[in-house]
Amino acid sequence: MGDPTESPAPERPRQTSFYVAFVVAVLPLWSLVPASWLFVTYSLHTGRIWAYGFAGRTLFSLALCEVFFSVYHYQLAKQVAAPSPCGAAEPVEMQTAFIRLLKTGLAALPEDGGDEESLHTERPGSPEEQILQLERHDPRAVDFRNCLRTWFCKVPWSSVKLDNLRRWLYWSMYNAEMPPYEQLCQARRQPLDESLDLLQKRLGCQAEDGHNPSIRSMCLTIDPVQIWGRPFIFYVSVKLVNWSIKTYYKSNFDVRHECHGGLEYLVRVPEGWDQLSSPHPLVFIHGLGLGLLQYHLTVSHLFETITDRPILVVLQPHISQDIFHPKFLQPMNRHQLADKLASLLKEFGWAEVDYADTNIEDEDEKQVAQALRGKRKGVTILSHSNGSYTHAWILKNHPYLVARSCFVDPVTFCSWEGDVCYNFLYRSPATAIELLMKYFVGTELGVANLLQRHFDWVSNSLWYEEIPNARDSSKTLFVLGGKDSILDSARVQRYLTSHGIRKNLIYDPDAKHGEALWTGGPTHTKILQWLHEQ
Numbered sequence: 001m002g003d004p005t006e007s008p009a010p011e012r013p014r015q016t017s018f019y020v021a022f023v024v025a026v027l028p029l030w031s032l033v034p035a036s037w038l039f040v041t042y043s044l045h046t047g048r049i050w051a052y053g054f055a056g057r058t059l060f061s062l063a064l065c066e067v068f069f070s071v072y073h074y075q076l077a078k079q080v081a082a083p084s085p086c087g088a089a090e091p092v093e094m095q096t097a098f099i100r101l102l103k104t105g106l107a108a109l110p111e112d113g114g115d116e117e118s119l120h121t122e123r124p125g126s127p128e129e130q131i132l133q134l135e136r137h138d139p140r141a142v143d144f145r146n147c148l149r150t151w152f153c154k155v156p157w158s159s160v161k162l163d164n165l166r167r168w169l170y171w172s173m174y175n176a177e178m179p180p181y182e183q184l185c186q187a188r189r190q191p192l193d194e195s196l197d198l199l200q201k202r203l204g205c206q207a208e209d210g211h212n213p214s215i216r217s218m219c220l221t222i223d224p225v226q227i228w229g230r231p232f233i234f235y236v237s238v239k240l241v242n243w244s245i246k247t248y249y250k251s252n253f254d255v256r257h258e259c260h261g262g263l264e265y266l267v268r269v270p271e272g273w274d275q276l277s278s279p280h281p282l283v284f285i286h287g288l289g290l291g292l293l294q295y296h297l298t299v300s301h302l303f304e305t306i307t308d309r310p311i312l313v314v315l316q317p318h319i320s321q322d323i324f325h326p327k328f329l330q331p332m333n334r335h336q337l338a339d340k341l342a343s344l345l346k347e348f349g350w351a352e353v354d355y356a357d358t359n360i361e362d363e364d365e366k367q368v369a370q371a372l373r374g375k376r377k378g379v380t381i382l383s384h385s386n387g388s389y390t391h392a393w394i395l396k397n398h399p400y401l402v403a404r405s406c407f408v409d410p411v412t413f414c415s416w417e418g419d420v421c422y423n424f425l426y427r428s429p430a431t432a433i434e435l436l437m438k439y440f441v442g443t444e445l446g447v448a449n450l451l452q453r454h455f456d457w458v459s460n461s462l463w464y465e466e467i468p469n470a471r472d473s474s475k476t477l478f479v480l481g482g483k484d485s486i487l488d489s490a491r492v493q494r495y496l497t498s499h500g501i502r503k504n505l506i507y508d509p510d511a512k513h514g515e516a517l518w519t520g521g522p523t524h525t526k527i528l529q530w531l532h533e534q
Contacts, residue, residue, distance in 0.1 A: 009154035017432035036066035069232035141204025150418035163211035228443040287385030291320025334459040338397040378403030392462035473504035481511030
């Protein structure tokens with residue numbers, strides 16, 4: 001059997017569905033902007049504008065809006081294309097995450113989770129391992145090389161030279177393009193050399209000297225930004241539909257649309273709910289796409305069926321194609337968002353107060369808070385896809401706030417392996433769903449700004465030991481689909497089961513990304529049942 005790390009990525013010819021989606025959905029929408037430019041130019045150049053009737057002038061006005069908006073969109077795209085405003089992660093935190101990454105998969109953990117008896121024991125696993133020089137043919141080294149080459153667009157590992165590896169590693173550590181190696185200051189050169197040494201031990205081989213200019217590494221936050229334009233009418237339509245949905249929720253479910261320190265949310269608190277004796281409040285964190293328009297069926301179903309507890313829906317305009325929002329290109333980072341959400345939950349009285357970061361000065365208030373300490377139950381967080389990054393931020397910064405966690409199609413696990421970045425941003429689409437996902441989500445201005453200029457792999461990577469009660473089926477649930485086109489669900493499943501997560505893992509081998517939230521589906525029903533348990 002040959003070395004799998006030397007096998008080139010299989011060719012993926014474009015399917016008929018790709019061309020159908022391109023002609024029916026992508027091309028008509030994309031062509032509105034150039035068609036508007038042509039129509040406006042023609043009308044002004046020929047003077048025909050003065051001969052148009054009401055319909056013609058209306059059409060001209062709409063086309064002129066598209067022209068002006070395309071210039072505005074172009075300026076925003078230039079702003080996003082500038083170097084990332086985010087600096088390197090904190091050195092200690094980054095080094096800790098890097099060591100944790102290298103230790104993943106070193107421990108001899110059973111991939112199927114082991115027998116029932118072993119599930120009742122603590123399983124620290126990989127964090128307890130030492131990083132030693134592996135043999136080239138050690139299965140752990142082969143598997144690690146095979147994963148790491150995803151960051152080089154899945155080229156044969158032998159084509160990755162030392163300089164290619166060093167440049168990619170420098171980016172992952174410092175979020176910047178590496179200058180000539182000889183010009184590196186000692187403060188950065190020494191940590192880079194030490195990390196490279198550990199990395200090559202884990203790889204089981206030394207990278208060959210030199211540089212291969214023909215291969216491309218994925219350096220997400222410094223690579224050219226991929227932004228595909230879309231027309232003014234598209235953004236207006238999304239804005240109006242999302243506004244209508246919020247209005248519908250307000251009138252039908254007694255929902256409030258509020259803002260806390262820049263964090264927008266929808267919230268409904270049922271009459272008679274008690275923070276000490278009633279069920280845990282539910283917090284829903286959506287993923288990339290069209291905001292409420294995309295998640296309307298899921299959110300409305302939650303409001304309809306879960307009436308015995310508060311429901312809070314975190315709104316994220318920067319990943320909801322809300323280009324008219326003042327914070328559209330200013331996404332919160334991990335600490336900002338997690339702290340604001342923690343502050344909001346404490347203000348509602350939904351979660352335990354952590355006295356390390358509270359500012360209660362009044363003595364009477366302190367006595368009340370101390371009397372309630374240990375009685376507030378915390379919240380249940382339900383996250384989907386990109387929302388699992390925010391879910392991870394909360395668990396890292398404020399784990400005491402979370403009583404129960406449900407991860408659906410979580411991209412936060414094994415994200416260090418590169419599959420999510422490759423599949424979502426770098427892979428050439430070959431099917432209809434991949435093309436639609438690429439055009440309507442992946443290359444949209446706000447999404448591109450978040451993923452390609454504000455991505456923080458240290459904050460976004462969640463490890464098993466950071467999940468409270470990870471193997472308790474009453475407190476944690478993981479949901480994966482075997483035909484997920486974004487994340488490698490099989491590897492995520494293996495990572496979770498190797499740490500004993502089995503009873504609280506739902507793996508549907510035929511489910512696609514997002515299918516678990518389809519109302520009425522078997523997996524969606526199981527998720528609702530789990531949410532109702534406490």
